[in-house]
Amino acid sequence: MPQNKLNNQEADMRYVLMLLLSGHHPKLELMDVEYYQIRDAQAGVRYLLQVEELFNLVLGNYVDFEKTLLDVALECSVYQNSDYKTFHGYRYEVERRILNLLSAGRSYLDQAPQRIEDFMGSESAALKAFRDETHTQYDSSLGYRVMECLRNYVQHRGLPVGKLSVPCWVDQNAPEHRLRTTITPYLMVSRLEEDGGFKKIVLDELRAMPNDDLDLKPFIRDYVAALGKVHLALRDTLASTQAEHIRLLNETVERYRQSGAEHTSPLAIAYIDKNGIAKEHFPIFLEAVNQLEWLQQRSRHLEHLRKISVSSEIYGER
Secondary structure, eight states: OHHHHHHHHHHHOEEEEEESSSSOOOOEEEOHHHHHHHHHHHHHHHHHHHHHHHHHHHHHHHHHHHHHHHHHHHHHHHHOOOOHHHHHHHHHHHHHHHHHHHHHHHHHHHHHHHHHHHHHOTTOHHHHHHHHHHHHHHHHOHHHHHHHHHHHHHHHTOOSOSEEEOOEEEOTTSTTOOEEEOOEEEEEHHHHHHHOOSOHHHHHHHHTSSOSEEEHHHHHHHHHHHHHHHHHHHHHHHHHHHHHHHHHHHHHHHHHHTTTOSOOTTEEEEEEOTTSOEEEEEEEOHHHHHHHHHHHHHTOOOTTGGGOOOOOOOTTOO
16 A cells, blocks of 8 residues: 555656746756756766866965065065064965965865766776876875975974075076066975974985975976866866766756746746646856856966066066
């Protein structure tokens, strides 16, 4: 008897495409397979967007780091600040940006593969591509190795900047012997060795360099570029899946539009009973698609960050 009742209830349920608004609006019948395909497509876009947002946090913190360097160099060149309090304030501001970047990088490396696994499973090609590329970048990029070890160091031992320098010099080759200013946060190899907690094999690589004080900027730029390569490899693996999800969602919205509906938002797929009450529903947000594509478009060239140089010089002036 209970089984017959369950079967009758199931027979009264139906899948529809509908607006989540009161009033009379079209309800388009869906087959059960269509319902689950659309649901999975929307969920897939959401997972892909989460991964893009994680990487966008890395880039945002990197941009903040570079902006802070430019701000400090400009203030020092204009105000000629040299007092202890002001200069150490600059140093801690630079350190704060580095700490934020390291935290964002670790969040990306930890959370992105989890999102992929939740979305596609532990044996997916995308997850394998992500892990393979992280190993490749660790092996090939000293900056990646140094920053990963530095993240562990700052978590347990000390702050990243051993010293900060803001050198100013006269460029004899520039018009009017132009005065130039830059800024260099240094990693002090001897301090890392004294404090302990820095991976020995990477510390040995740093010891082999000619100086004890090493400019952190190249390491940081190499690290972000390496993460960019990891992310681009992941995007390539997910491209066909993403395209299929977006195609299905766009077709679903267009299907509802062609029904004669005045609105297509807030659109949803729903599982409703004979009284028209939704037992479950899943909104369809093309805004998520737009945000996903926008994030990917604005960060499509990530491999060559170390080669980028930004200044406020007058273009064409030598």
